[in-house]
Amino acid sequence: MSATAPPDAQRNRIQPATRLVGISLAYFMVLLDTTVLAVAEPSIMTSLHTGVVGVGWTTTVYTMALASALVFAGSLADRLGAYRVFLAGVIGFGAASLACAFAPTIALLLVFRAVLGLFAAAIIPSSLALIAGLYPEPGARGRAISAWAAISGVAMAAGPVLGGWLIAVDGWRAVFVINLPIALVVLLLCRTPIAITRRARTLSWLPHLGLAATLAVATFAVTQAGQQRWAPAVLGGLVALGLGYGTTLIDRASPAPIVPAALRRNGAVWRAFGWGAVVNYALTTVIFSIPLVLHTTAAGAGASLLPMTLVVALNPLITGRLVGAYGPLRPIRMGFVAFPAGLALIAVATTVHGQPFVLGLGLLLCGLGVSWTLPALVGFAVSQADPAAAGSVGGLLNATRQVGATIAAAVSSVTVSHHAGDSGAAPFLIAAIVCTLGLVTAVVPMSIPASPVRRKGESERGPR
Helix, strand or coil: CCCCHHHHHHHHHHHHHHHHHHHHHHHHHHHHHHHHHHCCHHHHHHHCCCCHHHHHHHHHHHHHHHHHHHHHHHHHHHHHCHHHHHHHHHHHHHHHHHHHHCCCCHHHHHHHHHHHHHHHHHHHHHHHHHHHHHCCCHHHHHHHHHHHHHHHHHHHHHHHHHHHHHHHHHCCCHHHHCHHHHHHHHHHHCCCCCCCCCCCCCCCCHHHHHHHHHHHHHHHHHHHHHCCCHHHHHHHHHHHHHHHHHHHHHHHHCCCCCCCHHHCCCHHHHHHHHHHHHHHHHHHHHHHHHHHHCCCCHHHHHHHCHHHHHHHHHCHHHHHHHHHHHCCHHHHHHHHHHHHHHHHHHHHHHHCCCCHHHHHHHHHHHHHHHHHHHHHHHHHHHHHCCHHHHHHHHHHHHHHHHHHHHHHHHHHHHHHHHCCCCCCCHHHHHHHHHHHHHHHHHHCCCCCCCCCCCCCCEECCEEC
8 A cells, every 4th residue: 555655646746736737828828929929010010911000909809808808707617617618718719829820811810819819818717716726725726826827927028039939930820820739738738627616606798798899999999099080089989988888887787797896986906906907008018019119020029028028027026025025015116116217218219229228228127117016916906805805806907907908009009100200209108107197196195995804014005
């Protein structure tokens, strides 16, 4: 018995780790799809005969679908089973990626990118539920989630460089083909079912459909304004406001609302959601705009982004220590100081060409802005939420981040297009202003409700 027990025990230890690698690879695939596509923009424009606004929609339709479906996908995973939803998401993501690779027109590429965003939304919340099932003990679960989250940094760092290499070898279509083998590896590693308790949650698709329609019409209005087509821009803006208001009313009356009642009047949590949107706005502006304004090869654009992406990959470990020592607000504020400064330097570097040091320093500061702010946001938002609504915070924070990314891609595409041949500084200056507003809201005192999960030593103004 002593001779056979250790191998069995060892196999039981290895199996969760193997499946954790598969789950993390699925998240890697979703994040890689965004960063790897950035350097493919000029190649797509040439191949599919579209402009900057057209290629901008390849990003916005993906983030719109992802933002609209994230919370719904979490409810679906609870009702149908996280493992089943996860597998469907991975298979669908691989198939939709292949469809994107063979899209003959920009219109079909946009359709497939929207489908890709829906399957990405199925992967993210279900993968977290699977990790919770694999690691029921809080300590082991925390370490597993940290490993899962660390994959985002690797995808951020690897995406632009890998994309540049793939485009140099086989054109922009290769950045989508690469998802298929990754999806197959995920399915192989996660072939053993993971038992998760289902919950009979009510599903309500109407609020999510309203959110998608609001984002789509608002993005259309932004692109029309950027092209100085004021009549459709104003009409689209009014329709978007009406849709947004109607969606809010429908959500409040829904049996399964996007925003739980416990969060609707929680100002601290909504401030965190706004910060998430601001950070993703700035991050998307940089990733989307740099390959278009540098006028270099895909490989060159990917290498240029490394000062930012490497910091995003490595610095969250230090941020975790800062949060532990000082609370989440200090690194959030540090991030909102670094981001505007970095964006301003990038604007200078794109105005006065031949300034690689200034560009690199600006990207480095942007990397610090992302890696100081985002890891602290989740902890801050969860600590200020009612424990009954804590599970909804992560999904809503991810959704609002994607809303910020959607708006950023729309604004950046029209500003880069409008200022074609000029310095290209406009999108970065706009993002710097947005981040400065984020800093203002981060330093203004807030009324934080008393909560049993609040950190020891926090006052009504947050951690000292």
